[in-house]
Amino acid sequence: MPDPIHQFEIKRIVPLDLFGLDATFTNSALFMLLAVVLIAGFLIFSMQGRSLVPTRLQSLAEMLYEFVANMVRDTMGGHSHDDGHGHSHEHGYMKFFPLVFTIFIFILTLNMLGMIPGFFTSTSHLAVTAGLALLVFVTVLIVGFAKNGLGFLNLFVPSGVPIYVLPLVVAIEIISFLSRPISHSVRLFANMLAGHITLKVFAGFIIMLLGAGGAYGVLSILPLSMATALTALEFLVAFLQAYVFAMLTCMYLNDALHPGH
């Protein structure tokens, strides 16, 4: 049976050393670089015409733009009127749009590249997802304290909680805040990892049953149909996890901008 873990192997292509750190160019780096080239190439090339009536590629790029812009607006734009913020704050959250867009399109492309047989899935490695989650976490901390000062700590003190349970609630809030980068990164990592292992295992069953020959060969139709259905599901998961990651990024950034519950 083929080893389902083999596909996650890191291959060291160009050994590099950066100030004593191991900065080897690996297959993971190759696919991240490929994603950057594809995304930037597509977004810049498709908008070459800048036409008023968009071409197919241009409208795809615009759809992606509007999709993420709406996500950012819907998650972060809702507070502008109810907590007494001034008019100038209303569109302040849009300066995080490039970050959210980059995160979304980067993860989506890495996930989708991973769906091509033989390609490496960079998002199936905890280092990559954790790096992205930590980037969001640190951004939230910096923006939160820069914008609200110590008022950012209000995030841990929900209003309307009786004083005798407040210490407990604050402790829970702090723990849940600190565990955000873990759940944020593990969710994406585990989904990609599990999906790819499952696909590989079912594909392995097909080969095993075919190899057994005779009546077993006929039975291989079962794992084949399973693998086909799972492939469709994995495409959905690849999109959904990119969406969920970007959506959570928006929500965490929203906490940084509006720490009051």
Next chain:
Amino acid sequence: MAQPHNAQQHNTETGVPHDAGHKGAFPPLDPNNFAPQLIWLAITFALLYWLLSKIALPRIGEVIEERRDRIQRDLDAAEALKSETERAIRDYEQSLADARTKAGGIARETREKLAQQTDNKRRDSEAQVAAKIAEAEGRIADMKANALASVSDIASETASAIVAKLIGDNVSAAEAKKHL
């Protein structure tokens, strides 16, 4: 990614999963793989962020904004044209109504003038007719008076003639008249 590049990978590739677990660790969780991936993640993500935020996204936003502006401009122009059309229609209807009232006035004036003329003519001819009637009536009255006057003469003459025939005596008309 089929062929192995060095001995370490060869081990993990050929070994069964649990064997690989304690040998080179599970690759996605192997700490040896963290540094190169994180460094290249930082490099690629920074590059992508820079490319998108500086070039790609502003360009897309610009095009969308431009289209929105253009549509808004077109809508505004259409709105302006529509109100202009409405004003023109209102003006047209106003002048139509003016013309109608003016035409009505002229018609009424003409009608009144004509009616007056007809009245005058009628009055004239009535007067003429009345004069003629009066004249005719005068003549009839004269003729009646004349006729009545001659009736007694005829009667007396007739009476004298009758008497002469009856009694053979000549009675003058004057005498007959006296007896009548």
